[in-house]
Amino acid sequence: MATNDGGLSLSQQRQRAAFWFLAPMLAALFCVAAWPLLRTIWFSLTNTLLSDLYGGEWIGFDNYLSIRTLESGRVIYRGTLVDPAWWNAVWNTVRFAFVSVFFETLLGLIVALVLNAEFKGRGLVRAAILIPWAIPTIVSAKMWAWMLNDQFGIINDIMLNLGLIGQKIAWTASVDTAMYAVLMVDIWKTTPFMALLILAGLQMVPRDIYEAAKLDGVNPVKVFFKITLPLIRPALAVAIIFRMLDALRIFDLVYVLTPNSAATKIMSVISRENMIDFDKFAYGAAQSTLLFAIIAIFVSLYIWLGKVDLSGEGQK
Amino acid sequence: MTFPGRARNDRAETSYAIVTSFATGTELFKVNYWPKAFNWGNYESVLGGRNFVRSIGNSIFIATTTVVFALFLAVTASYALARVRFRGRGLLLMMILAVSMFPQIAVLAGLFELVRFLGIFNTPYAMIMSYVIFTLPFTVWVLTTFMRDLPVEIEEAAIVDGATPWIIITQVFLPLLWPALVTTGLLAFIGAWNEFLFALTFTSSETTRTVPVAIGLLSGASQQEIPWGPIMAASVIVTVPLIILVLIFQRKIVAGLTAGGVKG
Numbered sequence: 001m002a003t004n005d006g007g008l009s010l011s012q013q014r015q016r017a018a019f020w021f022l023a024p025m026l027a028a029l030f031c032v033a034a035w036p037l038l039r040t041i042w043f044s045l046t047n048t049l050l051s052d053l054y055g056g057e058w059i060g061f062d063n064y065l066s067i068r069t070l071e072s073g074r075v076i077y078r079g080t081l082v083d084p085a086w087w088n089a090v091w092n093t094v095r096f097a098f099v100s101v102f103f104e105t106l107l108g109l110i111v112a113l114v115l116n117a118e119f120k121g122r123g124l125v126r127a128a129i130l131i132p133w134a135i136p137t138i139v140s141a142k143m144w145a146w147m148l149n150d151q152f153g154i155i156n157d158i159m160l161n162l163g164l165i166g167q168k169i170a171w172t173a174s175v176d177t178a179m180y181a182v183l184m185v186d187i188w189k190t191t192p193f194m195a196l197l198i199l200a201g202l203q204m205v206p207r208d209i210y211e212a213a214k215l216d217g218v219n220p221v222k223v224f225f226k227i228t229l230p231l232i233r234p235a236l237a238v239a240i241i242f243r244m245l246d247a248l249r250i251f252d253l254v255y256v257l258t259p260n261s262a263a264t265k266i267m268s269v270i271s272r273e274n275m276i277d278f279d280k281f282a283y284g285a286a287q288s289t290l291l292f293a294i295i296a297i298f299v300s301l302y303i304w305l306g307k308v309d310l311s312g313e314g315q316k
Numbered sequence: 317m318t319f320p321g322r323a324r325n326d327r328a329e330t331s332y333a334i335v336t337s338f339a340t341g342t343e344l345f346k347v348n349y350w351p352k353a354f355n356w357g358n359y360e361s362v363l364g365g366r367n368f369v370r371s372i373g374n375s376i377f378i379a380t381t382t383v384v385f386a387l388f389l390a391v392t393a394s395y396a397l398a399r400v401r402f403r404g405r406g407l408l409l410m411m412i413l414a415v416s417m418f419p420q421i422a423v424l425a426g427l428f429e430l431v432r433f434l435g436i437f438n439t440p441y442a443m444i445m446s447y448v449i450f451t452l453p454f455t456v457w458v459l460t461t462f463m464r465d466l467p468v469e470i471e472e473a474a475i476v477d478g479a480t481p482w483i484i485i486t487q488v489f490l491p492l493l494w495p496a497l498v499t500t501g502l503l504a505f506i507g508a509w510n511e512f513l514f515a516l517t518f519t520s521s522e523t524t525r526t527v528p529v530a531i532g533l534l535s536g537a538s539q540q541e542i543p544w545g546p547i548m549a550a551s552v553i554v555t556v557p558l559i560i561l562v563l564i565f566q567r568k569i570v571a572g573l574t575a576g577g578v579k580g
Contacts, residue, residue, distance in 0.1 A: 010475070011401075013481075014400050014481060015400060015402050017396070017400070017480070017481035017482070018395075018396035018400040018402055018481070019396075021392035021393055021395055021396040021481070022392075022393050022396045022397070022408075024389050024392070024393070025389045025390065025392075025393035025452060025456060028389060028448055028452060029412070029415055029448075029449075029452060029453070031430075032423075032427070032445060032446060032448045032449045032452075033415045033418065033423060033449050035426065035430070036423035036424075036425075036426025036427040036429075036430060037418075037422055037423050037426060038426065039425065039426030039429055039430075040422060040423060040424070040425040040426040043425045043426070043429075044425075053428075053429055053432060126566070126570070127562075127563050127566045130562050130563075130566055130569065130570075131559055131562070133562075134506065134555075134558045134559055134561075134562040135555050135558070135559070136509065136510040136527070136528055136531075136554065136555065136558070137510055137512065137528070138510070138512055138528040138529075138531050138532045139333075139528075139531060139551040139554065139555050141532075142531060142532070142547050142548075142551055143332070143333045143548070143551060146332070146333070146544050146547070146548065147332055149544075152544075154332050193573070196570055196573055196574055197573070197574055199574075200570075200574035242417070245417045245419075248419065249418075249419035249420065249421065251420070251421065251512065251513045252512035252513065252528070252532075255512070255516075255532070256512075256532045267421075268419065268420075268421040268513075271421055271424075272421060272424065272513070272517070275424065275425060275428075276428075276517060281425065284425065285425040288419070288421045288422050288424060288425065289422065291419055291421060291422060292418075292419055292422035295419055299414075299417070
């Protein structure tokens with residue numbers, strides 16, 4: 001190895017440059033991600049108010065759970081871990097995440113399989129499925145809110161004319177249907193993304209495998225389950241985890257489509273509500289810290305159990 | 317079946333918004349599947365009110381500044397991550413991915429404090445700073461996968477000629493990376509343009525709102541009266557340019573979206 005630049009070997013010189021190249025990015029990420037996260041966790045252990053950010057006092061884990069025994073012997077539990085509204089939000093979030101990701105994967109797989117076949121106008125269709133993805137979430141929420149409007153919405157009108165429903169339904173306002181409305185819009189919006197990720201996996205499967213299977217007369221269903229599915233499993237695993245993380249932290253769609261509905265109140269909405277609207281800053285911070293912990297545990301388990309290689313380093 | 321039904325549905329759904337955006341007053345409240353008459357009144361009321369134009373300006377300024385800043389830091393960082401072997405590189409990549417997958421609500425309290433501390437509450441700079449949290453990891457991640465695929469020979473030739481890493485990036489790689497930069501920048505721009513949570517929390521007056529917040533909070537003369545016509549007109553105004561961009565760059569967008577994640 002040639003030595004120049006004051007006796008440093010080439011690889012040492014490159015590593016030194018790499019450090020200086022990475023430093024600004026790491027500094028920026030520290031300021032906007034690591035530091036605010038640590039501050040949020042710290043706030044969750046205080047009784048800080050929104051109106052007085054620096055007046056908070058350390059109260060330990062009381063925002064999470066505090067057990068106090070009164071003189072009469074009654075025990076009082078307080079904190080978010082015994083708050084029914086919080087557990088309702090946890091349940092809503094988990095239900096939303098699993099149902100939406102399940103349908104998005106299923107539909108995405110179907111769309112990807114169709115797009116992987118050769119047919120006329122494939123490019124056009126592939127471009128068209130990008131449209132729901134490109135529309136801002138707020139705009140799709142408003143658009144669907146209008147289409148799902150109980151009096152004037154097109155969906156009620158179509159379903160009424162087809163005889164599918166007997167009377168107009170207040171999709172977004174009714175407790176029974178609000179979650180369906182949110183799920184429907186989310187599935188409509190993110191299936192294309194899922195389809196594209198799966199399609200990229202499908203296109204890496206060598207074509208000759210299919211040709212060999214065809215020559216051997218293997219039935220297409222068996223080809224799918226025995227060849228295609230195992231080969232795209234890594235791509236599928238990564239796509240599912242990306243979607244799952246997105247679904248667990250969803251905020252904007254629910255906030256705009258079904259505001260104030262207990263049936264769709266999810267973790268990020270309830271935590272922001274406490275933090276900003278109800279002046280329970282520290283309590284909201286505790287809830288957002290719990291959401292972060294839930295997501296972190298979920299990701300670690302998924303990567304550990306599924307041995308998913310997210311960094312793409314393994315292929316090298 | 318040659319065309320999957322989705323494609324047609326997508327258009328049907330967008331078109332109801334377009335139909336509505338051209339309808340006026342009472343006509344709005346009859347369900348139409350096709351515009352009966354064109355009326356630009358809703359567009360005039362949206363664009364005539366100064367605040368919505370302000371919001372578009374805010375959004376363009378915030379998204380552009382964020383993307384330029386993120387790309388500036390990401391080019392050098394992704395060179396180091398893609399081309400230099402050092403200990404802990406895999407771990408660093410995982411950390412960057414983890415940050416981009418962060419639930420934004422988890423940093424909201426801390427960022428709120430930071431924004432207040434810096435005195436940038438209710439200014440575009442609050443958004444520019446906070447959007448770094450998702451644009452920077454994303455651009456670093458995508459550019460790293462693009463840079464990994466550049467042929468090693470070009471770099472070796474440059475090293476033999478005595479080029480320093482900085483020269484290699486700016487003179488050798490950057491010209492090759494233009495298409496990747498455009499794609500990554502566009503995707504990050506769309507992300508910043510559509511962001512809602514931070515923009516909702518860090519603004520307090522109508523003049524500083526970004527487009528998604530303006531549309532989300534657009535209200536009528538009274539609480540009960542939701543101005544559906546103007547909302548749909550505003551939606552069409554901010555969506556059509558995005559759709560055109562996406563259709564022009566669709567191939568590159570697909571490549572950018574699927575880069576990295578799917579290769580494992």
